[in-house]
Amino acid sequence: MQRAENPLVWAVARVPARVRTKLLVAFLAIATLLVVIALVGLRVLGDSNSRAERLGALQVRVGGYRELEADAALLRQVLALCASTPDYAKWLNGGKPTAGAPATCLKSMEQPVDAVLALLGSATRLGFHPEPDEATSLRRVRKDYADVKTTVAKITDSSAQAFPLHARAETLSVDLEVAARSLAETATGKTNALIAENRSAYESSRNLFIGLAAGTIFLALLLGFILSRALTGPLGRAQSRLAEIAAGDFSSHVDVPNRDELGALAADVNRTNDELRRLYGELETASRHKSEFLANMSHELRTPLNAIIGFSQVLRQRLFGEVNEKQEEYLDDILSSGNHLLSLINDVLDLSKVEAGQVELEVATFSLREALERGVVMVRERAVKNGVHLSLELSPDVDLVDGDERRVRQVVFNLLSNAVKFTPAGGSIVVADLRVDGEVQVSVMDTGPGIAPEDQQRIFEEFQQTDVGVQHREGTGLGLALSKRLVELHGGRIWVESQPGHGSRFVFTLPLEQSARPAEEHALRSSAGTVPAPAPNR
Amino acid sequence: MKKALIIVVAAGLVFAVGAYGAERGGSGAVVQKQAALYQIQQIEKTWHKAASTKNLDLMMSIWAQNATMTIGGSTVTGKDAIRDVFAKAGPFQPQNHWISDTAAYKIRATVNGNRGTLYFECHYIDVDTQKVAAVVGADQQVQKIKGKWLITNLAASTVTLQP
Numbered sequence: 001m002q003r004a005e006n007p008l009v010w011a012v013a014r015v016p017a018r019v020r021t022k023l024l025v026a027f028l029a030i031a032t033l034l035v036v037i038a039l040v041g042l043r044v045l046g047d048s049n050s051r052a053e054r055l056g057a058l059q060v061r062v063g064g065y066r067e068l069e070a071d072a073a074l075l076r077q078v079l080a081l082c083a084s085t086p087d088y089a090k091w092l093n094g095g096k097p098t099a100g101a102p103a104t105c106l107k108s109m110e111q112p113v114d115a116v117l118a119l120l121g122s123a124t125r126l127g128f129h130p131e132p133d134e135a136t137s138l139r140r141v142r143k144d145y146a147d148v149k150t151t152v153a154k155i156t157d158s159s160a161q162a163f164p165l166h167a168r169a170e171t172l173s174v175d176l177e178v179a180a181r182s183l184a185e186t187a188t189g190k191t192n193a194l195i196a197e198n199r200s201a202y203e204s205s206r207n208l209f210i211g212l213a214a215g216t217i218f219l220a221l222l223l224g225f226i227l228s229r230a231l232t233g234p235l236g237r238a239q240s241r242l243a244e245i246a247a248g249d250f251s252s253h254v255d256v257p258n259r260d261e262l263g264a265l266a267a268d269v270n271r272t273n274d275e276l277r278r279l280y281g282e283l284e285t286a287s288r289h290k291s292e293f294l295a296n297m298s299h300e301l302r303t304p305l306n307a308i309i310g311f312s313q314v315l316r317q318r319l320f321g322e323v324n325e326k327q328e329e330y331l332d333d334i335l336s337s338g339n340h341l342l343s344l345i346n347d348v349l350d351l352s353k354v355e356a357g358q359v360e361l362e363v364a365t366f367s368l369r370e371a372l373e374r375g376v377v378m379v380r381e382r383a384v385k386n387g388v389h390l391s392l393e394l395s396p397d398v399d400l401v402d403g404d405e406r407r408v409r410q411v412v413f414n415l416l417s418n419a420v421k422f423t424p425a426g427g428s429i430v431v432a433d434l435r436v437d438g439e440v441q442v443s444v445m446d447t448g449p450g451i452a453p454e455d456q457q458r459i460f461e462e463f464q465q466t467d468v469g470v471q472h473r474e475g476t477g478l479g480l481a482l483s484k485r486l487v488e489l490h491g492g493r494i495w496v497e498s499q500p501g502h503g504s505r506f507v508f509t510l511p512l513e514q515s516a517r518p519a520e521e522h523a524l525r526s527s528a529g530t531v532p533a534p535a536p537n538r
Numbered sequence: 539m540k541k542a543l544i545i546v547v548a549a550g551l552v553f554a555v556g557a558y559g560a561e562r563g564g565s566g567a568v569v570q571k572q573a574a575l576y577q578i579q580q581i582e583k584t585w586h587k588a589a590s591t592k593n594l595d596l597m598m599s600i601w602a603q604n605a606t607m608t609i610g611g612s613t614v615t616g617k618d619a620i621r622d623v624f625a626k627a628g629p630f631q632p633q634n635h636w637i638s639d640t641a642a643y644k645i646r647a648t649v650n651g652n653r654g655t656l657y658f659e660c661h662y663i664d665v666d667t668q669k670v671a672a673v674v675g676a677d678q679q680v681q682k683i684k685g686k687w688l689i690t691n692l693a694a695s696t697v698t699l700q701p
């Protein structure tokens with residue numbers, strides 16, 4: 001991890017805590033924010049409920065005060081109906097002197113006035129508790145109401161007393177109405193203020209919640225980003241490094257600054273890398289020494305063995321005189337054992353050269369068709385002797401390929417030898433080639449005993465044979481291993497498809513880079529007489 | 539030391555600006571109320587000008603559309619009905635030469651928001667006889683409607699105010 005990549009990610013990675021602890025802390029932080037949001041929400045809901053209750057109480061008060069105001073206005077109107085001196089009559093009557101309402105007018109309206117006073121009296125008995133600042137105005141209302149009631153009650157039939165009392169009642173009624181209105185307006189003002197406060201509180205709460213929600217989302221995303229980078233980043237780098245190690249690259253280390261399990265994992269990966277590099281180096285050295293030893297020893301063994309085989313053949317051919325029957329039998333044994341030993345040594349030598357990297361292919365264009373035909377010819381005699389039918393099924397669009405002809409023929413011969421060796425009398429062997437997905441497939445199919453699935457990989461390793469192979473007491477267990485190496489040197493693959501009791505099909509491929517040229521070209525080459533020499537029988 | 543001085547000066551400035559703002563806020567409400575009272579009292583001026591010049595249209599310009607008027611033992615509602623009352627009233631008769639006036643101590647106004655009260659007594663002087671023809675009083679409810687203070691209710695009142 002590069003520190004410059006993201007300081008927060010780097011800092012979280014450097015925290016000396018377990019991954020579980022880091023995840024818990026992150027979730028706890030988000031959960032805390034959610035709890036804060038919930039608490040704030042409860043607080044806001046509580047405030048809103050409190051304001052709603054206050055608003056309801058205010059509306060009840062406003063209603064009560066408005067009723068008081070209306071009753072006071074009604075009282076003033078009723079009193080005004082009798083406020084008619086001769087001057088009013090004169091004013092209304094175009095300036096002509098006219099008799100006005102009598103001073104006893106109000107007395108005559110005793111019943112409606114009492115009704116209004118009763119209304120007002122009931123209105124002053126409020127069904128709620130006024131606030132302290134309203135109490136003063138309410139006391140004034142109640143006092144005016146009581147004074148009006150007293151004044152109206154004092155009005156007599158005597159005009160001398162009626163007019164001043166009437167004027168007094170009017171003044172009080174005006175004062176009463178003003179006081180009642182003041183109460184109503186005050187309560188209305190408080191209601192409006194509370195509504196405004198409610199609106200403002202709603203906007204504040206909305207903004208608060210939007211901010212908190214945005215903050216929570218941002219924090220959650222940030223924590224998610226940081227944790228994912230701090231946790232998955234090292235995992236990805238460790239995985240990449242392991243893939244490189246699996247591919248045989250032990251040259252570098254994974255760089256993880258974490259102080260948690262991931263840091264420990266990266267350290268283990270690095271230790272594994274170092275240990276594997278050391279072991280691989282040792283293995284390479286040992287393998288190289290083994291191959292060099294085998295190559296040298298094979299060479300040293302083959303030299304005297306050639307002498308043994310050569311002189312045995314000379315004696316067997318009686319070039320130095322007659323041999324008796326017993327001697328001839330022993331010479332055959334010496335020759336047979338010598339050839340077997342030579343074959344074994346040659347295979348070991350080839351295998352060692354391949355492993356030691358001393359084999360260099362002599363790549364050239366050659367006719368695969370002819371190579372296969374020659375391979376068949378080489379084993380036909382033995383196949384006929386064993387009662388095995390041998391056939392070729394060659395594809396017309398496959399012929400010339402690029403490769404080391406001698407090595408390819410060696411592979412074909414090995415596969416055919418095995419097939420002839422393990423196919424019982426009356427069986428058959430089919431050699432075929434085919435062009436598949438940019439490569440040439442060569443197959444040798446027999447009707448032999450087949451190979452168990454657990455043996456199908458093992459038989460390509462050195463000195464490994466199936467149980468049937470061991471029972472035949474033939475072969476060295478090196479043919480398939482050598483064939484595998486040679487095919488892989490060509491960039492191809494080799495495998496077997498088999499079921500016990502149903503025969504086997506050995507297949508190897510050769511890359512089709514410049515191969516599989518048209519058959520016409522093959523015809524031209526054949527007519528030119530280019531025929532490769534047969535491979536030595538191994 | 540210099541830093542502390544700067545802080546003290548800054549705090550003083552903030553305090554002064556705050557106090558000035560509060561002062562402006564308080565005085566603003568008072569001025570608004572005084573302006574409303576002045577406009578309400580202009581109703582009384584218009585009343586007397588209309589009555590003295592027999593200008594009925596001018597008189598009706600100070601009434602709200604659905605105003606009520608209780609005088610002489612009855613109540614009328616609406617500007618048309620009120621106009622009829624004024625059309626028959628003494629000050630607006632062609633043969634009368636009345637001048638209307640209100641003594642300064644006989645007027646009283648209150649205001650509360652966009653509503654208020656206006657009480658005044660009218661002294662109608664007959665120019666021809668050089669005598670007071672009539673003295674009447676009225677309690678009025680006024681309201682600011684579309685930016686103009688208008689009478690919404692008038693109740694005749696016994697004249698009571700004394701100097």
